[in-house]
Amino acid sequence: MTDSPTLLDDAPEIERGTITEPKVEKPRLYKVILLNDDYTPRDFVTMVLCAVFRIPTDTAHRLMMTAHRMGSCVVTVATREIAEEKAKEGTDLAKSEGFPLMFTTEPEE
Template identity: 40%
Template sequence: MSNVNASRETGAAALSRREKIAPPKKYGVYLLNDDYTPMDFVVNVLTEIFVLPQARAMAVMLLVHHEGKGLCGVYTLDMAQTKQQQVMRRAKREGHPLQCTVEEV
């Protein structure tokens, strides 16, 4: 009988520990405006890397163009950094100075 009680206490203690774990922080991935990167390239990045629908990609591109910065998506830190690296590699490969940042939201 004592083994059954020990199992229940262990389960309750484990549940209590799980309740105390905070969810992972979220990070926004932003594109920054420049005077050289073509708008169609930005839309392609948004549709292919961030998997945004065409209409949403156009809206984000215009936000970047007019406001200087646009949110592409919100992810955990590792996913946000991966998206940032994908954008930066593609921009470099295509010869564009497009910049991408990751910020905690």
């Protein structure tokens, strides 16, 4: 054998018996918020909630009434991409039927 340098000569030493797991950061979550308006029929709001967010009718009705009384309510919490997609889908569905119903998103605290 020769005493010539090898690739392993410059490699950092690895401590045996320890495995370092990479830290995976959880994605930030966003709220999808239903905004109340005085023009969109309640039944239509309930239908949009059921269709876009796949929630049962009684839950959708409860959310709609909360937004009606309070001015807005959180419909769901999801990753940013999904929250923005659902908010746009709900707003676009209402707009296609001529209603001003709106959904927005904001970071969850």
